[in-house]
Amino acid sequence: MSPTSPETLEIKNRGIPAMLPSNNASNGYVDGDTNANNDIQPAPYGKAIATRLMEPNEKASTLGSFSNEDISLVLQTFRLLIADLCQQFNMGHPGGAIGMAAIGVALWKYVMRYAPHDPTWFNRDRFVLSNGHTCLFQYCNLYLNGYKAMTWEQLKSYHSERPDSLCPGHPEIEHEGIELTTGPLGQGIANAVGLAIAAKHLGATYNKPGFDVVSSHIWCMVGDACLQEGVGCEAFSYAGHLRLNNLTCIYDNNQITCDGSVDMTNTEDVNAKMAACGWDVVDVEDGANDVEAIVVALSKAKDPNREKPLFVNVRTIIGVGSVVAGKAVAHGVPFGSKDVAEMKKAYGWDPEQHFTIPDRVKQFYAESPTRAERYVNEWKNLLETYSKAHPQLASEFRDRVAGKISPDWEDYIPSSFPEGPTPTRKSNGLVFNPIIEHIQTFMVGTADLTPSVNLSYNNYLPFNPPSLQPTSGPVGSYKGRYLHYGIREHAMCAISNGLAAFNQTSEGQSIIPVTSSFFMFYIYCAAAVRMGALQHLQVIHVATHDSIGAGEDGPTHQPVELAALYRAMPNLLYIRPGDSEEVAGAWKVAIEYKKGPSIISTSRHAVPQLWNSAGGTSRQGVKMGAYVLKEVENADVTIIASGAELSFASNAAEYLLDKYRIRARTVSFPCQRIFENQERDYRRAVLRRHEGIPAVVIEPYTPNGWERYADASISMRTFGHSLPGKYIYQHFGFTTERMAGRISDFLGRWKTGDVDRGEFVDL
Amino acid sequence: MSPTSPETLEIKNRGIPAMLPSNNASNGYVDGDTNANNDIQPAPYGKAIATRLMEPNEKASTLGSFSNEDISLVLQTFRLLIADLCQQFNMGHPGGAIGMAAIGVALWKYVMRYAPHDPTWFNRDRFVLSNGHTCLFQYCNLYLNGYKAMTWEQLKSYHSERPDSLCPGHPEIEHEGIELTTGPLGQGIANAVGLAIAAKHLGATYNKPGFDVVSSHIWCMVGDACLQEGVGCEAFSYAGHLRLNNLTCIYDNNQITCDGSVDMTNTEDVNAKMAACGWDVVDVEDGANDVEAIVVALSKAKDPNREKPLFVNVRTIIGVGSVVAGKAVAHGVPFGSKDVAEMKKAYGWDPEQHFTIPDRVKQFYAESPTRAERYVNEWKNLLETYSKAHPQLASEFRDRVAGKISPDWEDYIPSSFPEGPTPTRKSNGLVFNPIIEHIQTFMVGTADLTPSVNLSYNNYLPFNPPSLQPTSGPVGSYKGRYLHYGIREHAMCAISNGLAAFNQTSEGQSIIPVTSSFFMFYIYCAAAVRMGALQHLQVIHVATHDSIGAGEDGPTHQPVELAALYRAMPNLLYIRPGDSEEVAGAWKVAIEYKKGPSIISTSRHAVPQLWNSAGGTSRQGVKMGAYVLKEVENADVTIIASGAELSFASNAAEYLLDKYRIRARTVSFPCQRIFENQERDYRRAVLRRHEGIPAVVIEPYTPNGWERYADASISMRTFGHSLPGKYIYQHFGFTTERMAGRISDFLGRWKTGDVDRGEFVDL
The missing domain is CATH 3.40.50.970 (Thiamin diphosphate (ThDP)-binding fold, Pyr/PP domains)
Incomplete structure (x- = not known):
């Protein structure tokens, strides 16, 4: 099936709610400025800022050899592919990915520099999907652009029973073409800031005039949530401060979250806020369809004269083309087979056919691998001449690229x-x-x-x-x-x-x-x-x-x-x-x-420093997770401690011997996870609980988890208290005398059987 | 000692760095707008917004019967009191509190409605110190304004060895005059948003025309940190959306944090950002000294025609008057006795005298209690007439005030x-x-x-x-x-x-x-x-x-x-x-x-619903933290489970009996803390580990902490995996057959002594 008549290529934005605001500055407030306060204008809408970056009606000089009809067909294909993928197992997040179709075309086809045949090519641009639930957006683009691991069978494994699926519910770093695992909202944009800092730093350190061996641009998609989450707010603010002009954030502004329209919960002037945080701002009005406008906007990103990170505010429509377009329900629930069939009919496609990729669409994506090989080869050539011009630096750089630490x-x-x-x-x-x-x-x-x-x-x-x-x-x-x-x-x-x-x-x-x-x-x-x-x-x-x-x-x-x-x-x-x-x-x-x-x-x-005392600390001991600090013959008890309170164990052991004739061995226990990974023989040799020697742990934390290694604890069951350092341990009973007394009492109960082995005791 | 000559009353801002920026919009960037991008103007500085709220040179009509000299003396007294308090034990955070002296006078003396004799008076204004490390600011104001618990001795107990000090290192809710515990940065402003929502909601629910029985205003001090922390960013954004005009945030804008000048790390246009978030913004230029300007700015808060929360950007100088004024070191370290003596000399005070409060300063604060009694009595009278006009509503309201739930x-x-x-x-x-x-x-x-x-x-x-x-x-x-x-x-x-x-x-x-x-x-x-x-x-x-x-x-x-x-x-x-x-x-x-x-x-x-089966769940059981779901004679093992996997215990128990002739009792364990608070007899009756019956817990979490109640676990030692719900438990081995098999194996090892009691086993 290959729809070709012009009318079938017309974009039909079914169900777009006419009231969707395009400007968040004054969303939804019903009473206008009618009181004394009303001469206070909201900060100007970002568009005024944006248009200085972008002339009205400025368009990319070309979208290559492809017509608007070609582009429309690509968008239809992409949207229907996602609808079908969610329908397959009746699970998934269709709406966001469908709304972002045009952004995907602009990025992978026209703007981003990457290499499907060499996914970890060092100087690639990095793409982060901060709104990770729209993962199908990324998976489909990886497939269409020729990433090898993302086979057709793999793409169709989304939400299947395959534990080896490369299409988990959120993108995962282990898989080809995925830079970072995302999903928890707001993390991705902060990750992207990290990537941009890394590129800036490595560029500043290793680039030389004529040798931009590090020139990656970082692209990050965000949704409304990433703008609301605190971690996102922090990251935006810091990126603006750092003037990371190698970072572009693309805002999938569909004004919909799980609860409904965003203006139920957020009515910021987003563009003005981003500008106040030190970002350049560009608007795209019809981000659901206008690939050309998105390409123009994104192309601003690589303008070497820009000094700030770039925020591209792209108005989209969640689930565009479906019955639930523009509605919250489009977010996390498949549309249903009936509506998917209706979508296909409206596009002039055969509603009985699923997972269709027309040849013209395949052609559209065919050049990605060739282009990628050119990028990689150019960079390798650059690296070679750089190595001749700056041999020492190039050697260091190659080690960094190889992940080798000096x-x-x-x-x-x-x-x-x-x-x-x-x-x-x-x-x-x-x-x-x-x-x-x-x-x-x-x-x-x-x-x-x-x-x-x-x-x-x-x-x-x-x-x-x-x-x-x-x-x-x-x-x-x-x-x-x-x-x-x-x-x-x-x-x-x-x-x-x-x-x-x-x-x-x-x-x-x-x-x-x-x-x-x-x-x-x-x-x-x-x-x-x-x-x-x-x-x-x-x-x-x-x-x-x-x-x-x-x-x-x-x-x-x-x-x-x-x-x-x-x-x-x-x-x-x-x-x-x-x-x-x-x-x-x-x-x-x-x-x-x-x-x-x-x-x-x-x-x-x-x-106190214990390393120079008999039975002292050792750096090798840390590598084992826990180790015997001081062994004693015929031990009555093992005292475990760590960190700031390590010396408490030694002090209590001495006091127990002096005052109570109790023989205590001591164990330093800096890391539970490392110790847990040791062989049982080593663990038993350190703890000796299997010999019937009870263990008491001293740590001013809640004891949860120490029950695995000890029979009793001197620990905290409450929050702390404001007292200067020299009084605080005393306040909570962490004096040598009182700790020793509690251990002695415990051993008495242990011997009489009042304490059952396996019954952990808080002393 | 009472300095009276005019020259001694002159404010000497020693050590104020001349370069401290008053406008964050373009802080510190050395190269101006010199490239193609430079016609992009930063969003307008908030001052333009602010001046519409406040005319230039607008002043409060009066500061009462007190002269500028009186005010200066009060400020000196306040600053020196804080310097002395930190010097006393050579600990504490002096700089911020000293810089905010004038804000304190404006708030407690002129603007805020509170009752020292009745600190929990329902309709009081609430004050939250979000920059909690400046707690001396609050403690001194509580003392000066007549809060009874805050005696002179108590005030001087700051950082002493007294565990019953009312002056902990950060304000704590337990103490008179403190609305919430603060310290972790950004929490306080979000708390204040909560207080403002509470006041708005209770007002909307219970106020009637002529009867504003709920009219509390919420005041919140923040420092630079609260503006940077994500939780603060979220709270500012949501408060602006909610149009909480009963909330005023006062920004102690001293442009200093621990690491140095704020512009090392943050160069936002704060006012423009706040305006974009839906706040009204007012500036105060000389917030270290100009009490009158602060009073005028804060008085805008209660303008009934305003629709938004109010952000008052007060430029202050950290540690004003000290050698380290305007410097990061003023934040968390006492100035040293020499510098405190110099401060006193510069003010014309006797450097040998400490903790001095001149009589004129005492007079200045003398009226607070009287004014407070008037506030409380007026409200009580209002409540009485309200009760007659709206008896049903008033009855409900009184229950809410009393904290009684229906x-x-x-x-x-x-x-x-x-x-x-x-x-x-x-x-x-x-x-x-x-x-x-x-x-x-x-x-x-x-x-x-x-x-x-x-x-x-x-x-x-x-x-x-x-x-x-x-x-x-x-x-x-x-x-x-x-x-x-x-x-x-x-x-x-x-x-x-x-x-x-x-x-x-x-x-x-x-x-x-x-x-x-x-x-x-x-x-x-x-x-x-x-x-x-x-x-x-x-x-x-x-x-x-x-x-x-x-x-x-x-x-x-x-x-x-x-x-x-x-x-x-x-x-x-x-x-x-x-x-x-x-x-x-x-x-x-x-x-x-x-x-x-x-x-x-x-x-x-x-x-599955277990409540209607034999040995079913019970709501009373939850109150005990854990309880026996099904008891058996001569039990070989206890299986513990909770939550979504509770039925796994019953299923495994049945399978164990059928397949292995192993008799398993089952325990439902919804809450560890509640169970821990039960008597030992109850705990033993539930677990029966003291009888030698081993316990195995089933929970797809890391087992940390379960070691207290069980001898082995079927749990998670890794992160999860993306698989639909019907496959995920199987993927990690949580099938009845496999769980029963693991328990059976464990019991075999237990009987042969291969497992030592006290050695927890991850099955």
């Missing part, structure tokens, strides 16, 4: 440390600052806690636009590897996922991002940390002030329950090192662990 | 349910929709998942401004009790904390807020849920799609580790009911539990 990173870790009490957050600096200073692979950032997290290294250079001379600090440079994220924890972590995902090989990443904040505020960014874990992205999170020892800032700043989340999160290593030596071990583990994020969780306050 | 709420819970398989999210609707329909105390909202969470009740009315006629849905009303939060989970939960905190008595709250979303996305708002738990606020969170059963949406939407966080969080009840009957029990528990939030965690998919 092997001497380990040499920068000190072999010994100051002997006096040291906050483990300060130990972080002792261990990592020499590494970050010398090893270019790392980019480190903080959510406005530079003075607290000790990660600003010698001659550190902030990542900021070269056009920025802030009131404090040096003039900006994209060569900078220190990111002042502002008070935006969530975006910090989501952006770091983008930095990590920019280029990954079997060797590692071009960039290993490091984030930092108080541990408590990693609760703000848990969704992004999770996405990093899910995607096996290597991101190192430096969390300080990690216990009630945070002191006078009080319970709002004292984590007691958060470790339970991160210890439970798959693929993530939550590590609580106990002194400088264990901090060295934690960094070694985190840098060598390529399968996901790590959290290095450290203290605000100075803690 | 006792017939329980009557609306069905006594039985449909017998066929039902998704527990649908059971939520069966149980709660009749309650919300009839009981005014509840306000329910959703983060754009109305079609999924089943909480829109008969004739539900959205809370929206009466001036709004959205494209879909009814015209807005502040009487509405259904909040379309948009895709703003974090603000939803933080706003709900504000709704809950608006009025609390020993009986309960005037409003019990209910939120709803997918359980997975409660990871976005964990920081706000935590703040509710910390503050013992009754908020009910309805979380659906709570397991891998979410199906084809994939691992981004399938929680496996999140329950570990909420089970560990103090004061919070995380409840997973297993069928409609247990859903009824969960709601009863959540509505009766006044000491914190609850999460009712339910399934996307239909689950």
Whole structure:
């Protein structure tokens, strides 16, 4: 079936609600400006801004050799393909993807630079689908443009029973042509900001006049949700500040979310807001159909004279062409076979035929692979001449492209440390600052806690636009590897996922991002940390002030329950090192662990250094997750501790012997996940519970999860309290005397059988 | 000491950096608009908007009987008091509070309506300090204005060793004059939006012409951080949409954060952004000193003709008067005794005297209590005449003020349910929709998942401004009790904390807020849920799609580790009911539990109803946290399950008996925290592990924490997978046959001693 008569090619926007507003500035408010206040005008609608970028009626000089009829046929094909795919198993999200059909044509056919035959080609443009539920939009474009893994059978496996489907309900990073896993809303745009920072930074570091070996542009689709989500708001704001002119955000402005029309819940002037955040703004009025207008708008993205990220506000119609066009129900429910048949009839197609791709449409997409080979070859040639002109730099660059980290990173870790009490957050600096200073692979950032997290290294250079001379600090440079994220924890972590995902090989990443904040505020960014874990992205999170020892800032700043989340999160290593030596071990583990994020969780306050005492700490021990700190003969009990309270175990053990003649062995336990992955023999040798020796864990967190390794805990069952550091442990009973007393009491009950083995006791 | 000579009263702004920008729109960018793009003007600076609200040089007609010299002395006193308080124990955050001195005078002396003698007076204005680290600002104002609990000794206990200090490091809700606990940045402004919604809603519901029995205005101080944090961005956007003209946000615009000048990290045009979000904007240029200008600006807040929330952008200088004025180091470190002495000298004060409050300053504040009594008495009189004019409504109103919920709420819970398989999210609707329909105390909202969470009740009315006629849905009303939060989970939960905190008595709250979303996305708002738990606020969170059963949406939407966080969080009840009957029990528990939030965690998919089978579920059982579903003689094993997988326990037990002759008893375990609070005898009777019967828990979450109650688990150690619901459980081995087989294998190992008691096994 190949509809050819002109009338069948006419776009019929069935069911478009006439009242859909095209300007959000004054959506829906029924009473006009009728009172004293009404001379206050809303900020001007973005269009005024937009038209300076784009002349009225400006069109792309050509859409190649294809006619408007060709384009219409392509749009019809795309929409019906999605309708059929959702109908197949009567599941899926059809409306958004269908509404974005024209955007897809503009991107994959006319604007974006990518290589289906070489999907991880280093200098490709990156595309992120922040509104991940419209995944069929991406899958169909991957198929049509010749990505090899996306076979016809694979495309049709969407929502099937195939566990090896390349078409999961949201795009997943593991699959060809997908840059990042998206779905949780707002994450994708922040990831895209990370990709743009990565491209800017690598370009600033390695490009030379005439040799733009890094020139990727980042394209990100967002829906209404990404504009509303806090993590999106943070990312937009930071990207505008950074003047990332290699980033284009395309807003699928269909004014519909699950609950109904967007103006039920959001009536911002989006364009004015984006302009206030430092973005250039362009409007496209008929984004459902006018491919040419979208191409013109998107082409502005690569204008080298532009200084800001570009926001393209594309008016679309969700489920365009269907009975539910423009309605919320088009979002997440298939249209039904009857309506799909009606769509086909209205287009002049045979309603009995499914999954049809006319030859003219195949022709339309035929050139993508050829064009891609040209892109890749041009880049390879460029790289070759660059290697001759700048051999040293090119060698470094090739290592970065290969994901290789300079092997001497380990040499920068000190072999010994100051002997006096040291906050483990300060130990972080002792261990990592020499590494970050010398090893270019790392980019480190903080959510406005530079003075607290000790990660600003010698001659550190902030990542900021070269056009920025802030009131404090040096003039900006994209060569900078220190990111002042502002008070935006969530975006910090989501952006770091983008930095990590920019280029990954079997060797590692071009960039290993490091984030930092108080541990408590990693609760703000848990969704992004999770996405990093899910995607096996290597991101190192430096969390300080990690216990009630945070002191006078009080319970709002004292984590007691958060470790339970991160210890439970798959693929993530939550590590609580106990002194400088264990901090060295934690960094070694985190840098060598390529399968996901790590959290290095450290203290605000100075803690005793145990590495130089008999039975001291060891960096090798950290690699095992837990290890015996001090073994004793005929032990009565094992005391487990970690992090800031590691010395409590040793102190309590000494006191128990002196005062109660109780023999306690001690175990340092920095990381549950690593320990869990050891052989049972090792685990038993460390814990010796199978010999009948009970274990007590000391940690001022809620004990959840420690029940696996211990029989009792000295822990927290409540939130903390505002008291200076020197009083807080005492307040909650974490003194040597009281801890030893509680352990002694417990052992008494244990011996009399009052406690049943398997019944965990909160002391 | 009382400095009187005019020259000593001159404000000396020592150390003010001359380059501090007053307009963020073009902060610091060194190269002007010099390229093709430069005809794009930034959106107009908010001042243009602001001056329409406020004439140039407009001043309050009077500051009462006090001269400029009096005001200057008050400001000096306030600043030095804070400097001395931080110096006392050489800890604390002086800079922000000192910079905001003039704002405090304007608020507590001239603008705000409150009652120190009756701090919880219902119709008071509410004040929220969103930049909570400046808590001394609030503590000093409470002291100076006569709050009784805030004695001189108490004020001086800031950062002391007193565990009963009323001056913790961040304001805490438990203390007189504090509306909400703040500190984690961005929470406070969202809380304030909640307070403003509460006041609007109660006013719309109970006010009658001539009887504005609810007329509280909400004042919220924010710093730069609250403007950057995502939760703040969400809250600003939603408040603008709602046109909350009873909300005023005062921006302490000192352009300094921990890392340095704000323009290192944020260069938005803040005023234009706020205007785009639907706020009126007013500027104050010299906010460090010009009390009169601040009073004029804040007085705009109560203009009844204004339709929008008001944003007052007050330029201040952090640590004004000190050597570190205008610098980041002024934020969180005391100035040092030398500099404090210098401050005093510069003001003409005796540098040897500390904690001085001149008599004229005491006089200045003397009238606050008298004025307060007048406010309260006027309101009481109004309430009396209102009671005569509208007796029925007034009676209802008095109950709401008393925090009493209509006792017939329980009557609306069905006594039985449909017998066929039902998704527990649908059971939520069966149980709660009749309650919300009839009981005014509840306000329910959703983060754009109305079609999924089943909480829109008969004739539900959205809370929206009466001036709004959205494209879909009814015209807005502040009487509405259904909040379309948009895709703003974090603000939803933080706003709900504000709704809950608006009025609390020993009986309960005037409003019990209910939120709803997918359980997975409660990871976005964990920081706000935590703040509710910390503050013992009754908020009910309805979380659906709570397991891998979410199906084809994939691992981004399938929680496996999140329950570990909420089970560990103090004061919070995380409840997973297993069928409609247990859903009824969960709601009863959540509505009766006044000491914190609850999460009712339910399934996307239909689950079997066990309540009408032998040994069925019971709502009373939920109240115990866990209970025996089916007891057996000579049991070999106990199978524990909860929620969507509760029936798996019964099915596995039957299969074990049939196939392996293994006798399994079953336990339904909807809530760990409730169970943990039961007597040991009850706990032992339910689990019977002390009798040597091992327990196996079935739950498709990571097992962390279950080790306390079980010896082995059939659980998840990885993230989920995108597969339709009917295939997903099978994919991860949760079939009856495979589960029974794993339990049988485990019991074999248990009997041979291969498993040590206390060694938890992941089957």
